[in-house]
Amino acid sequence: MKGMIFTEFMEMVEASWSMDMVDRIIADSKVASGGSYTSVGTYPHEEIIALILALSQATGIAPPELARTFGKHLFGRFALAYPRFFHGMDGGCFQFLYGIEHVILAEVSKLYPDAELPTFEVKIEKSCLNLTYYSPHPFADLAQGLIEGCVAHFAEDIEVGSEAIRGQPGARTRFILTRRG
Ligand code: HEM
Known part of the structure; x- marks a missing residue:
């Protein structure tokens, strides 16, 4: 999965929660990449699933709701990036x-x-x-x-x-x- 999806996800987590939350879900999800995503990289799509599950554990918000919230955020970012x-x-x-x-x-x-x-x-x-x-x-x-x-x-x-x-x-x-x- 393209790195921009991961960098956008991390930005949303930082803006809606905190940088500590970003660090916490990277640690909890044990993603093989170590969470240092770049927008030009490509990473296994399983990592975004693991990060969403870790965010769900940490916040008590169900994974489908987090995925939908992220989708909404992402569309807004696409609209800005690709007018x-x-x-x-x-x-x-x-x-x-x-x-x-x-x-x-x-x-x-x-x-x-x-x-x-x-x-x-x-x-x-x-x-x-x-x-x-x-x-x-x-x-x-x-x-x-x-x-x-x-x-x-x-x-x-x-x-x-x-x-x-x-x-x-x-x-x-x-x-x-x-x-x-
Ligand atoms: C409402 C409109 C859109 C929907 C429903 C949609 C849906 C999705 C979904 C569900 C994925 C996850 C990959 C998968 O399902 O296998 C995805 C990935 C992606 N989408 Fe969209 N998308 C939309 C609009 C856009 C727009 C406007 C752009 C670009 C400017 C875009 C660029 C991408 C990229 C780059 C990926 C990552 C592909 C990869 O990781 O290899 N999408 N899209």
């Missing part, structure tokens, strides 16, 4: 998510050729957008947080629901976004 992905998005959140596979992730894989990106299938029907998340990794809660961050970024009144998928190889979760009003 060009947001140009011409007059159609808001649905337009952005509709292009996630062919526009955004295609660009991201050019920027980070060794990134192990998830894939998405998106369908829009009237006021509803269905987004199916496919990945070999268990990051559906992170994906949900990113989607919630996207909704918040465009400041739209959209409800985000999710359902786990069984029996469809590689598919993990379907997110259902419904425009209110």
